[in-house]
Amino acid sequence: MKILAIDVGTGTEDILLYDSEKEIENSMKLVIPSPHLTIGQMITECENDIYFDGVIMGGGKIKDRCLEHMEKGYNVVFEDLAARTIRDNIEQVKSFGFGVVKENSFKEDYEFSNYTKISLKDVDVNHFIDIFSSFDLDLELDELIVAVQDHGYSEDMGDRDFRFEKIKEKLPEPLAPEVFAMESEEVPQYFTRMQSVIKSLAKDNPKFKPVLMDTKFASIAGVCYDKEVLKLNSFIVMDIGNGHTTVASIEDGKIQGVFEHHTRDLTPQRLEELVIALADATIKHEDVHDEGGHGAFALNPISKIEKVIVAGPKRALVEETNLDYYHAAPGGDVMMTGTVGLVKSMEFLRK
Numbered sequence: 379m380k381i382l383a384i385d386v387g388t389g390t391e392d393i394l395l396y397d398s399e400k401e402i403e404n405s406m407k408l409v410i411p412s413p414h415l416t417i418g419q420m421i422t423e424c425e426n427d428i429y430f431d432g433v434i435m436g437g438g439k440i441k442d443r444c445l446e447h448m449e450k451g452y453n454v455v456f457e458d459l460a461a462r463t464i465r466d467n468i469e470q471v472k473s474f475g476f477g478v479v480k481e482n483s484f485k486e487d488y489e490f491s492n493y494t495k496i497s498l499k500d501v502d503v504n505h506f507i508d509i510f511s512s513f514d515l516d517l518e519l520d521e522l523i524v525a526v527q528d529h530g531y532s533e534d535m536g537d538r539d540f541r542f543e544k545i546k547e548k549l550p551e552p553l554a555p556e557v558f559a560m561e562s563e564e565v566p567q568y569f570t571r572m573q574s575v576i577k578s579l580a581k582d583n584p585k586f587k588p589v590l591m592d593t594k595f596a597s598i599a600g601v602c603y604d605k606e607v608l609k610l611n612s613f614i615v616m617d618i619g620n621g622h623t624t625v626a627s628i629e630d631g632k633i634q635g636v637f638e639h640h641t642r643d644l645t646p647q648r649l650e651e652l653v654i655a656l657a658d659a660t661i662k663h664e665d666v667h668d669e670g671g672h673g674a675f676a677l678n679p680i681s682k683i684e685k686v687i688v689a690g691p692k693r694a695l696v697e698e699t700n701l702d703y704y705h706a707a708p709g710g711d712v713m714m715t716g717t718v719g720l721v722k723s724m725e726f727l728r729k
Contacts, residue, residue, distance in 0.1 A: 379521065380396065384503075384506075384717070385717050389411075390713070393410070408506065412438065413435060413501075413502075417435075427454070427494065428454050432498035445475075455476065457484075458481065461476065501578065503586060521724050523589040524720075525591045528541075529541040549677065554599075559720075559727050560590050561587075561589055562589070593716055598626050599718075600708045600722065601719070603708045607685075607706060610687075613687055618695050621640065623639050623692070624638045625656060629678070634659075634677050635676030653701060656676055689706045690715075
């Protein structure tokens with residue numbers, strides 16, 4: 379089975395071309411700047427009014443770059459769906475001074491004929507196909523799986539509350555991290571970023587029917603397949619990302635509890651306190667939520683912390699704690715933690 383795994387992060391977009399007939403260490407890999415960084419650079423370099431079409435993607439600094447562009451005297455216009463990259467609420471988008479127009483206005487309205495058009499999307503499979511094909515690599519894929527972080531959208535609830543509520547719903551009992559992988563038709567409409575990945579691929583690559591997964595749980599799944607971690611039974615896994623830190627307690631291959639916080643708000647001491655509370659199941663939702671994080675819950679305590687397993691670009695934070703930690707490198711590559719998790723989740727789904 380050939381799987382193309384794409385993990386869209388805040389700093390990088392990591393791609394793994396996996397062939398089940400080969401060792402995962404022999405997979406072809408790419409690590410490129412995250413799409414929002416590329417778009418941000420395009421905005422900075424543009425000396426013209428800008429028209430955005432496309433779909434919802436990870437916004438990153440796109441809003442800030444657009445505001446800076448308007449300060450230079452230029453206009454910035456979004457099609458309705460692309461505008462939700464900035465905020466799901468269109469009135470909030472307009473409040474920043476951005477124009478919001480209907481789809482295809484670039485072609486239908488002469489007013490925009492001289493604007494520079496930039497298309498928004500998280501995943502450009504054709505670009506990856508071109509790259510791999512330039513090395514004469516066969517890209518006859520059996521499966522495509524993509525990870526993005528999606529807070530979800532509800533008119534009745536803030537995004538951090540809504541995101542964590544949906545994490546809890548996914549874990550009514552201890553389950554393997556791989557259960558977070560979803561077939562396209564299983565992705566709820568409220569996961570607007572994931573739905574946009576499905577929509578853009580259906581337009582550009584209709585032969586691909588992607589499986590979707592949250593980036594954080596792709597990383598947690600990948601960590602569990604590190605060769606050293608496979609020897610453990612009761613441990614803590616943490617992905618310390620540029621924006622968010624997600625921590626799970628694992629026993630018998632299943633998640634027993636989770637907390638998710640903003641990395642910028644975590645000191646080494648606080649991280650250690652929360653890890654210990656998660657492990658013994660005394661952690662409370664408000665312990666994290668009241669500090670501005672997403673939340674916490676624990677189904678069960680774990681019998682012991684054999685080791686704290688760490689992944690993510692800000693992983694050095696754990697080195698200032700007293701925790702007994704290990705830096706995961708599933709497939710022999712710290713940058714492929716999420717994509718290894720995607721591959722293993724796909725195999726789990728296809729069993």
